[in-house]
Amino acid sequence: MFKEKIVKELTNVLESKGFEDISVEGFIEVPPSPELGDYAFPCFRLAKQMRKSPIEIATELAGVFAELSWIKDVVANNGYLNFFIDPDHYSREVVGQILEQGEDYGARNYGGTVVIDFSSPNIAKPFSVGHIRSTVIGNSLAKIHTHLGFAVERVNHLGDWGTQFGKLMVAYKSWGDSSALQEEPLKELLRIYVKYHQEAEKDGSLDDNARAWFKKLEDGDQEALELWKEFRKVSLIEFKRVYERLGVEFDSYDGESFFNDKMEAIVNYLEEKQLLSESDGALVVDVGEDLPPCLIKKKDGATLYATRDITAATYRWDRYKFEKLLYVVGVTQSLHFEQVFRVLKQMGYSWADRCIHVPFGTILFGEESMSTRKGNVIFLEDILDQAVNKVKEILKERNLPADQGTDIAEKVGVGAVIFNELSHNRIKDIEFDLDKIISFEGDT
Ligand code: ARG
Numbered sequence: 001m002f003k004e005k006i007v008k009e010l011t012n013v014l015e016s017k018g019f020e021d022i023s024v025e026g027f028i029e030v031p032p033s034p035e036l037g038d039y040a041f042p043c044f045r046l047a048k049q050m051r052k053s054p055i056e057i058a059t060e061l062a063g064v065f066a067e068l069s070w071i072k073d074v075v076a077n078n079g080y081l082n083f084f085i086d087p088d089h090y091s092r093e094v095v096g097q098i099l100e101q102g103e104d105y106g107a108r109n110y111g112g113t114v115v116i117d118f119s120s121p122n123i124a125k126p127f128s129v130g131h132i133r134s135t136v137i138g139n140s141l142a143k144i145h146t147h148l149g150f151a152v153e154r155v156n157h158l159g160d161w162g163t164q165f166g167k168l169m170v171a172y173k174s175w176g177d178s179s180a181l182q183e184e185p186l187k188e189l190l191r192i193y194v195k196y197h198q199e200a201e202k203d204g205s206l207d208d209n210a211r212a213w214f215k216k217l218e219d220g221d222q223e224a225l226e227l228w229k230e231f232r233k234v235s236l237i238e239f240k241r242v243y244e245r246l247g248v249e250f251d252s253y254d255g256e257s258f259f260n261d262k263m264e265a266i267v268n269y270l271e272e273k274q275l276l277s278e279s280d281g282a283l284v285v286d287v288g289e290d291l292p293p294c295l296i297k298k299k300d301g302a303t304l305y306a307t308r309d310i311t312a313a314t315y316r317w318d319r320y321k322f323e324k325l326l327y328v329v330g331v332t333q334s335l336h337f338e339q340v341f342r343v344l345k346q347m348g349y350s351w352a353d354r355c356i357h358v359p360f361g362t363i364l365f366g367e368e369s370m371s372t373r374k375g376n377v378i379f380l381e382d383i384l385d386q387a388v389n390k391v392k393e394i395l396k397e398r399n400l401p402a403d404q405g406t407d408i409a410e411k412v413g414v415g416a417v418i419f420n421e422l423s424h425n426r427i428k429d430i431e432f433d434l435d436k437i438i439s440f441e442g443d444t
Contacts, residue, residue, distance in 0.1 A: 001093060002085050003028055005070065006039055010081075013064055019049065037075065037082035038090075044079055054079030109149040112323035115316050116142050116152060119248070120255070120329070122159030123189075123235040129378045129432065130330075133360050136421040138328035139248045141358070153320055157312065158255025160232050162305075164193075166214030169227050170206060171196035185234035190377060218260075218302075232257075242381050245414055259311045263303050266311045267296060275346055287342040294339040309340045310347075317351055324354050331359035331427065361429040383434065388413030390438045413438065 010024045024041065031040045043057040050057055058076035065074040073084040098105045118138020121131045138154075145152045171192035172181075180188040200206040217224040236253065243249065267283075270276050275285045276296065284293035296307050316325060327337055337357035344352035365378070391413040395401065401408075420437040424430045436442070 002070070002090070003039060006041075006083055009065070009068065010041060010061075013061055013066075016064070019046075022046065022049070031080075031082065036077065036080075037073075038085045039083040041081040041083075042079065043081060107147050107149070110323075111149055112151070113320045114145045114150040114152050115155055115320050115322045115325045116145070116328065117155045117157050117326065118142075118328035119243075119250075120157040120159065121239060122164075123232055123255075129380050129383050130363055132380050132383075132417070133363065133421055134328045134330070135243075135246060135248055136418050137358070137360055137426065138326075139246070140422060141326060141328065150323065153252065153322075154250045155252045155254065155316070156250040158232075158236075158253055158257075160255040161257040161260065161308075163211065163214050163302075165217055165228055165231070166210035166212070167196050167200075167206075168193060168231060169213040169217075169224060170210045172227065172231075174199075181230070181234055185231075186238050186379065189231065189235070238381075242384070245381075245384055245410075246418065254312075256305075256308045256312075259308045259315065262315060263307050263311045266314060267303075267307070269347065270296065270343075273347060275343070285343050285346065287339050287346070291335065291339055291342070294343050306336060306340055306343075309336070310343055313340065313344055313352075313355060314347075314349070317349070322351075322354060324356060326356050326358050328358045328360070331361060333357075334359055358426075360426045361424075364429050364431050378432075384414055384417060386434060387417050387438050390434070391416070394438070394440060419443075 006028060007025050011022075014020075014022050014024070027041060027045065029040045029042065031037050043054040043061070046052075046057050047054050052060075055076070055078065058079055058081045061081050062074045062076040065071070070086050070089040071083060072086040075082045075084070116138055118141070119131060119135040142152045142154050168189065175192050175195050177188060180191075196206065196210075213224060217228055267276075270285060276283050277286060277293075278284075279293065281299035282295060283297040284295050286293050294306050295304050296310075297303055313325065316322065329337070334357060337355075341352050341355050341357075344355065388409050391409040395409060416438045423443060
């Protein structure tokens with residue numbers, strides 16, 4: 001709507017300068033970042049006709065733009081004309097449309113399937129506040145795509161396999177407390193995980209032991225499998241409780257372990273396509289000069305995170321024939337996804353272009369970074385509880401009813417945590433500050 005208005009004004013301005021046959025429509029862009037304005041018009045294509053440099057043209061056009069109530073500013077920037085819409089006008093316009101159209105606002109009928117891989121916490125490593133961004137952003141993307149008319153498949157690619165299970169088994173057998181595991185599984189798993197790492201520093205045989213247990217698990221040993229199942233089960237119960245509070249649901253919890261028996265076929269296919277090469281005894285795929293090779297199999301034959309992701313992508317294609325496959329995962333994994341997508345491409349899958357990594361910045365905690373091994377972890381559920389308790393206090397201070405058999409504090413507290421995630425620029429690192437999140441002043 002503002003775009004059309006800009007087209008009209010810009011055409012007028014150009015006409016007043018004697019350029020009548022220049023079509024502006026189709027060339028208005030949305031700048032990559034909001035600091036550069038809401039819309040931009042590149043002046044490069046006018047250079048020939050106007051016999052001036054794009055920079056000069058932009059400056060000249062910016063100078064003659066009429067004062068318009070709905071435009072806050074028009075700025076010449078490196079050959080671009082950048083438009084800033086007056087926020088008051090913008091919000092009035094949009095809110096007006098929303099009120100008029102109600103729930104249909106923004107709806108479309110695209111059709112087709114969009115698979116969204118999000119949240120995806122690691123079992124045996126706690127569901128920490130670090131996973132909240134993926135959960136909240138992924139859930140919003142799922143809602144938006146549903147509203148746009150796509151069939152959305154919400155996939156939780158649980159980190160439920162890997163060498164850390166060997167460590168957990170050793171730890172549990174030595175120091176585990178089965179009733180604590182039932183009552184507070186994630187905390188108990190963290191406790192023994194931390195203990196393991198403390199002890200392993202003194203006693204090197206623990207790591208050998210852990211490797212042996214993981215091997216047992218991979219070979220289908222009964223006891224190892226039972227333990228793994230139990231860890232997975234109790235963790236999942238706890239995850240689901242948090243998801244319920246956040247209002248998040250999944251269509252699939254097929255995590256990494258689900259692909260155990262499906263990887264061999266993929267590795268064989270890579271072999272057949274002659275994409276595998278050997279590097280220090282490991283099997284890798286070269287993905288180009290500019291990136292390190294993608295590791296497919298370790299020296300000892302063990303598969304890796306990437307092997308599972310390549311397998312998962314092909315499985316999802318077979319199953320969903322998706323329009324898009326979104327991975328809502330932190331920016332620290334950008335290299336991983338770039339490698340995986342390139343391998344898929346080299347395997348000859350044109351749908352590799354439909355795979356998109358949606359990265360986000362890291363949550364920072366002042367000086368302290370989170371370290372699972374040291375037990376330096378903030379649990380998501382504790383954050384939610386703290387937020388809710390703070391809201392209760394605030395309600396009390398202000399003599400507002402904290403609880404009249406309603407769940408005001410729960411809704412406001414959890415809502416504030418969700419809002420906090422969505423209100424930040426996705427790609428920026430954010431400082432975690434609970435007081436700010438539930439402050440009654442400011443945006444929240
Ligand atoms: N479990 C991983 C982590 O917590 C995230 C998994 C993301 N999804 C994927 N298909 N790799 O770091």
